[in-house]
Amino acid sequence: MKQLTLLLLMSIAFTKVSAQHETKTMVRLAKLVIDPNQLEQYKAILKEEAEESIRIEPGVLTLYAVQEKNNPTHFTILEIYADSSAYKSHLQTPHFIKYKTSTKDMVKSLELVETTALIPDMKIKVDSAALKQKKYQAKAPKTQPFGKEAFAQSSNTTVRWLGMGGFLINSHGTTIMVDPLLRDFDMSVMIDFPIKTKDVPKLDAILITHSDNDHYSIPTNRDLKSVTKSFHSTKYVDSLMKAEGFPSFGHNPNDKFKVGPLTIKMVPVDHAWQNAYPGTAKRTFKNEDCTGFLIQTPDGTIWAQGDSRLMPEHLAIMPPPDAIFFDFSDSEWHFTLAGAVRIANAYPNTPLLLCHWGSVDAPDFAPFNGDPEELKKSVVNPDRIKVLAPGEPFKISKLKTAK
Numbered sequence: 001m002k003q004l005t006l007l008l009l010m011s012i013a014f015t016k017v018s019a020q021h022e023t024k025t026m027v028r029l030a031k032l033v034i035d036p037n038q039l040e041q042y043k044a045i046l047k048e049e050a051e052e053s054i055r056i057e058p059g060v061l062t063l064y065a066v067q068e069k070n071n072p073t074h075f076t077i078l079e080i081y082a083d084s085s086a087y088k089s090h091l092q093t094p095h096f097i098k099y100k101t102s103t104k105d106m107v108k109s110l111e112l113v114e115t116t117a118l119i120p121d122m123k124i125k126v127d128s129a130a131l132k133q134k135k136y137q138a139k140a141p142k143t144q145p146f147g148k149e150a151f152a153q154s155s156n157t158t159v160r161w162l163g164m165g166g167f168l169i170n171s172h173g174t175t176i177m178v179d180p181l182l183r184d185f186d187m188s189v190m191i192d193f194p195i196k197t198k199d200v201p202k203l204d205a206i207l208i209t210h211s212d213n214d215h216y217s218i219p220t221n222r223d224l225k226s227v228t229k230s231f232h233s234t235k236y237v238d239s240l241m242k243a244e245g246f247p248s249f250g251h252n253p254n255d256k257f258k259v260g261p262l263t264i265k266m267v268p269v270d271h272a273w274q275n276a277y278p279g280t281a282k283r284t285f286k287n288e289d290c291t292g293f294l295i296q297t298p299d300g301t302i303w304a305q306g307d308s309r310l311m312p313e314h315l316a317i318m319p320p321p322d323a324i325f326f327d328f329s330d331s332e333w334h335f336t337l338a339g340a341v342r343i344a345n346a347y348p349n350t351p352l353l354l355c356h357w358g359s360v361d362a363p364d365f366a367p368f369n370g371d372p373e374e375l376k377k378s379v380v381n382p383d384r385i386k387v388l389a390p391g392e393p394f395k396i397s398k399l400k401t402a403k
Contacts, residue, residue, distance in 0.1 A: 049099035059086020140358035141389035194391025197223035209306030210290035267292035269308030310339035
């Protein structure tokens with residue numbers, strides 16, 4: 001009891017305050033005994049997992065660990081979640097699964113103690129010095145909202161970044177969205193989405209690159225089902241969409257299909273990250289479960305990259321695309337910043353429409369943390385880097401060829 005009292009009175013560094021925790025929080029203690037020969041390694045893994053959970057999961061309010069002085073192999077972790085759903089979501093995150101699999105041979109015993117808060121409305125004091133250490137994160141420009149006018153008949157091809165990895169394309173009145181996410185993401189979002197799902201009047205197609213929920217947003221696509229003629233993705237994602245009742249079509253790598261006057265080609269990617277974290281999924285993923293898209297319009301060709309590690313195919317697209325929905329995340333399961341620079345410099349005149357950055361409040365989570373200023377330092381012809389605001393229109397035009 002003395003140890004628990006001390007724990008609760010301590011100033012907590014890994015804490016987020018939320019109005020939710022007044023009424024339905026889940027509070028518990030995890031008591032662990034660790035292999036004495038692996039103490040330092042365990043503490044390093046635990047610290048990484050706790051920091052990442054607090055910074056990228058809104059529903060994880062507190063993860064605070066103490067080590068007993070007289071029994072250094074004994075640890076107690078105070079866990080506070082916004083509710084039971086937040087806890088269940090936490091258990092499915094890659095960083096928690098990584099922690100669990102990395103420490104399974106270090107933990108000699110584990111006791112989970114469910115508790116009831118004695119003073120539910122008491123706020124936990126936050127270590128302000130720790131909060132000030134939050135890393136810098138580049139943020140997208142202020143959103144430029146749009147409405148039905150963006151879906152009207154036109155005499156050109158215009159694209160609008162939706163935030164995250166998503167785009168709207170209107171090519172002479174044919175409208176498609178790529179990876180739309182317009183509501184209910186499970187991480188803290190820093191931007192206002194440029195349009196609400198209820199305000200989308202029509203779509204000829206939705207293209208989905210892969211099943212990660214920042215690209216295949218089930219709530220968004222459910223809302224858009226009634227105004228969308230067809231959904232297109234890989235064979236695997238098609239199976240998920242058919243289970244939702246979407247009018248969907250599955251395609252193989254390098255397949256081509258048409259949406260109105262647009263010709264769309266499936267571009268291979270390497271993004272089967274789930275296989276690196278045992279327990280993340282119940283199936284073995286294949287690279288063909290994910291895709292990119294090469295979208296040929298009357299005004300030029302657009303490469304929607306999707307998520308991928310760098311592949312030789314990405315450096316040899318011919319003719320060069322006239323615009324790239326450009327992911328420059330410095331993440332091992334994306335191109336990395338160095339790989340993104342290689343792609344940019346392989347197509348030195350192609351406009352780079354930045355995406356997959358500046359949208360999610362997660363300064364330590366590399367997949368969302370590209371910085372346009374860092375990219376500009378290494379890219380040939382940096383003026384072609386387009387730092388679009390969510391909703392800002394950009395007209396596609398064919399590259400001028402040298403005479």
